[in-house]
Amino acid sequence: MKIVGVCACTVGIAHTYIAQEKLEKAAEKAGYDIHLETQGTIGTQNELTPEDIADADIAILAIDVKIKGMDRFDKITKMTVPTDIAIKSPNKLMEKAAQVIKQRQNA
Template sequence: MKIIAVTSCPSGVAHTYMAAEAIEKAAKAADIEVKVETQGSIGIENELTASDVAEADAVILTKDMDIKNTDRFKNKTIVKVSIGDAIKKAPAIMQKIKEHVEKKNS
């Protein structure tokens, strides 16, 4: 299973990267492949490629700020979470995504 995520917060600094790290850690623990793009104060980093998007089973988007280029996620399962939940509840989010994708694929 592969997921992608885009994180962004109002200040574009700490929480953007804290959320990315929490998502990466939780995905690894759940045996899920993940790539996280950050849209912080210094711009877009670790930008998702068309291939990343095509291969993804689900997309996590933080909802505290507008995410740039969301049109690239058309026809994907999108999970919108607050930046706080991405940081504090990443393992639960991974579990729900895993259950949803497994159910969808069975």
């Protein structure tokens, strides 16, 4: 499974990056590929290319604020959650993502 996503919190200094690390760790544990872009005070890092998004099975948007380039995810299955959820329950989020993809494949 290939996951892309964006992390962005209100101040853009702490939650954004903690959420990124938590999700990366959880994805690694579950054996998934993950590429997360961060949009914080220092700007956009680890930016997703259109190819990254086109190749992904699902997008996880862990965001508390409006993000730049939201329209990039128009054509992909996505889950949007607050950064708090990504920090609190990253493993559950991975399970949920797998479920969502499975349901879509069966539909």
